[in-house]
Amino acid sequence: MKRLLALGLSFILLMPSLAFAGGEKAGALVVVADTRKVDSAIMKYFSDLYNTNITLFAVWAVILTAVYGVLLGLLMDFVMARIGIDLKSRKLVEH
């Protein structure tokens, strides 16, 4: 009985240290870009930016996506125009 009491008492006394050993409460999962496998300078720049300044990376991502979309749109416009079909009008026929 004494042993059991001693065990219970030491467990209670050790509780705070156990809690400290557990560390802080886990936050949201953080993803880090692995730059070790990246060779090109541009990719390295963006991977580093992702790790250090996510807001600037987000701004870059939106701007580059929009610019690349517009550029591809213009390029494909040029290519489609070579086919010779009318790309400026259409008939609105429902049925």
Next chain:
Amino acid sequence: MEWLYIYMPISGVEIFWPGLVLIGLSVGIIGGFFGMGGAWMVTPGLNILGFPMAFAIGTDIAHMAGKSIISTMRHSKFGNVDYKLGVVMIIGTMAGVEVGAQLIMYLERLGTVGPVVRWVYVVFLALIAYMVFYDYYKAVQKKKAGIQEGEKGTEGVTWYKTFHKIKIPPMVHFRAAGFTCSMWLPIGVSFMTGVLAGFLGIGGGLIRMPALVYLIGCPTHIAVGTDLFEVMVSGLYGAFTYTLKGRIEIVAVFIMLTGAAIGAQVGTVATKYAKGYGIRILFGCAVVTCMISIILKQYGFSLLAAIVILGAIGVISAYITYIMIKGAKEELKEKKLLAAQQIA
């Protein structure tokens, strides 16, 4: 065959890049033809290629924004985008998405969010599919009876006519769409579709396109173009927020966009050779496929659901490409004939 794989520095996975180009191409075709982002098609495709789910969603949203820019540019040249209507609808969409998201958070607190969202989605997809096919059936019946209404020709469902009777000021004329209505109609409809989009966690093109046709009264081609404009705006906003959360793989976005650039042109030009009801019926088929895949997922058949979606993407995009090639060939043939007649 190492050159066929590219390293994604953020998600840390090696990805088969021709697969990314192929997904971009086919979803570009479908998105340009139906006027939607197609998140329901891209996300499972990216997941199968090896992206973790969180990255698949973020990457898909950013790619959707870029792809919609390409499609909107082309549709705009055809006169298929009503910018005024698009801007008015953005107001309702933004407010609606916020309300939908709040509703989801409330359900999350109750702990019933997952199954509720999926079943609500299935019910709405079933309603949209029913509406599309019922509309077609009614239009065919009317055509057989020789009934022709208005400038658009024979139409099945004309609920928008009742909504156009609402005369709450300000009344606004939408030139490209060709009608005048109370500004509160597009705001109200986009608010409702926004609530649903926010609630279901989707872009909303799947719901907005039929709403533009049946409730607001847009001709199908204008609905497709205007909806793509909406997808473009919401996609750019989504790309920004998902990047802030760190769940985007920009390298994959660019590779997919390269395929999507070609696909978006094919899909958009194909609308020129398709009748409004042709677009609506194919859209109905896509909605049914989406619905089946969600039901399969709900019962744990995730692989089968992905196969259904990818199979449908293949078949639908091949058919749209066929429409475009056939139409372009006929147009060029007519042009040649006309030129020969003029010379003679």
